[in-house]
Amino acid sequence: MASLTDFINLSSKPLLWSAASIFFNPIFWNIAARTEHRNHFLTRIFGGAYNGCYVLAVIIFSLGIYRDHLYQLALEDQPFYAPVYQPVIGGILFAIGSVLVLSSMWALGVTGTYLGDYFGILMDAPVTGFPFNVTGSPMYWGSTLNFLGVALYKGKVAGILLTAQVFVVYWFALGWEDPFTAEIYAKRERERAKKQGGKRQ
């Protein structure tokens, strides 16, 4: 008879580390960005909003690389399970995810990708072209697809479980971030409207 341990090893340490990093990253960048927005500590430490944002970008990017590394280690420590071994579908999902992630970075630029709005580096207008005409959050859903793609490519049930965690964590992160950034831009619109009104008088 098949047992649970045939397709998943829940007592794996690397699995726990991977899950921890999936939780940690979005929490870290949201807290860092909100703190910056409140007191501009990064702008002050690094002598300018752009410098601060670039430093945060390097940190977030590195944490992302490390999270991916921990994910690889976690999957290596898991049993292979043939029914979820779907290398072609996995490869396609990974390719789609990568297109979404890379094209949104390209469309947003460094400061747009890495929370520049919290530093007061606002975009002139919302980006509406590809991939933002496919989904409002191409970076998050692209990244989720990458996790799923790797899980299927390697035939690891635990990878699918970690992907579900990525999905849920990003879902909450979006619910936390979107209203906050929307308010940053709404505030600018109010200030613009005020200036326009002032000019007319």
Ligand SMILES: *[C@@H]1O[C@H](CO)[C@@H](O)[C@H](O)[C@H]1NC(C)=O
């Ligand atoms: C999104 O924009 C791209 C490039 O402008 C276009 O080729 C594509 O068909 C659009 N997709 C949707 C779903 O509108």
